[in-house]
Amino acid sequence: MREELIEQILQNANLTKACEEVIRNKGAGGVDGMQVTELKKYLDQHRGKLSQQVRNCQYHAQPIRGKEIPKGKGKTRLLGIPTVVDRMLQQAVLRVISLQYEMAFSSYSYGFRPRRNIIQATSKSLNYINSGYQHIVEIDLKGFFDEVDHCLLLDLLYRKVKCPVTMQLVRRWLRAPIWVNGKLTKRRKGVPQGSPISPLLSNIMLHELDTEMERQGLRFVRYADDFSIYCKTKSEAREKGNKIYLFLRDKLKLPINRDKSGIRRPVNFTILGYGFVPTYQKGVKGQYQLIV
Numbered sequence: 001m002r003e004e005l006i007e008q009i010l011q012n013a014n015l016t017k018a019c020e021e022v023i024r025n026k027g028a029g030g031v032d033g034m035q036v037t038e039l040k041k042y043l044d045q046h047r048g049k050l051s052q053q054v055r056n057c058q059y060h061a062q063p064i065r066g067k068e069i070p071k072g073k074g075k076t077r078l079l080g081i082p083t084v085v086d087r088m089l090q091q092a093v094l095r096v097i098s099l100q101y102e103m104a105f106s107s108y109s110y111g112f113r114p115r116r117n118i119i120q121a122t123s124k125s126l127n128y129i130n131s132g133y134q135h136i137v138e139i140d141l142k143g144f145f146d147e148v149d150h151c152l153l154l155d156l157l158y159r160k161v162k163c164p165v166t167m168q169l170v171r172r173w174l175r176a177p178i179w180v181n182g183k184l185t186k187r188r189k190g191v192p193q194g195s196p197i198s199p200l201l202s203n204i205m206l207h208e209l210d211t212e213m214e215r216q217g218l219r220f221v222r223y224a225d226d227f228s229i230y231c232k233t234k235s236e237a238r239e240k241g242n243k244i245y246l247f248l249r250d251k252l253k254l255p256i257n258r259d260k261s262g263i264r265r266p267v268n269f270t271i272l273g274y275g276f277v278p279t280y281q282k283g284v285k286g287q288y289q290l291i292v
Helices: 002-010 012-025 036-055 084-102 118-130 150-158 164-175 198-215 234-250
Strands: 064-072 075-081 135-140 178-180 183-185 219-223 226-231 262-264 275-278 288-291
Touching (some): 002 164, 118 219, 118 288, 150 164, 198 226, 198 234
Antiparallel strands (some): 064 075, 178 183
């Protein structure tokens, strides 16, 4: 099984599909200057050599090109752009290992998963609220993608991905330095936003949170690092929120943005760009509808 996994990843058909997906997704080139339009020709010419390098653990990830993009209110988010070859290999790994995880992930997790979307997440939130769970715990993870603990993530990944070659590849992608404004910076934590494998890695980490919330019997909605818990009373919301805060801090080593976290009522709560307003209908009380 260990050897089979890397062979599945390096199969000609899988690499070709991964290459096509990177080309279809477009995007900028990385630090080596190669563009997505050049990728197919590169794969055709170097497929054998590239596969052998990966198989023998001789392939080293290139540094990531950092690009700051505006995120509103004058703030910026650092986007990490791997080289197109690294993106292709990540896509090849993703195509194989995501199948192992998809069946295990929580049905209350909606982000970066096939056949799951924002509409389903917001509809679930509305369903909870209209069922009387109107004290909402909102916890904001402070710079989640920048704070992911590499050792913890690799340990979680190893539980399913036993293949040492695949693990080595992922480790090298996580540790690849980032090039920002002419300066190369080492990375010892975080998952760069912008690489194909990042959404899966973030879901693997936060699946531990889903499992804990399910173990506690909580009603919740999670879309990537955006999640909320729905309770009947304020005291219950406070108790459950504190437990999850401690779990995030102590078990997953993820810092919380206290200023943006708290207990909300539906009219003061937004989820993924949607808010809630009461439905003004005769004889109907305590019901809400979604607004953009």
